[in-house]
Amino acid sequence: MPPTSYDFAIHYLEIVIKRLIEDQGFHFISRGAIKKLAGILRGILEKYGESTRLFMEHAGRTKPIVEDAVAVLKLKKVNIREIRDYAKHATPEMVGIKVPIPLDESIVAPGDDNTFEN
16 A cells, blocks of 8 residues: 555654754654654644634635744744744754745744744
8 A cells, every 4th residue: 555645744744753852862762752742743733734724714815825824823822933043053954854945034023022922
């Protein structure tokens, strides 16, 4: 049976989890923990994706734009500065895959507080 899109997603999420764990200074993690964390991350990303779709549809668009994703991050009170700072020092080799979305510095202006607010 050929791999499914679910298999593909979990495979790369497991790679991301391993790299994040290594980046935090850990040297060992069980296979079960990697699988569990990848599943949790996939669920979170699915919820963010669904919320992004809702923002897009509410605005009457058929394709999402960066601002839809940013609106979700604001709603969830995600610290975008931490993401931006991590993305600045992370390299594609650290994650093991190339990220197709460029970092947009205009999303957070210098002087903004660390967490998006509603």
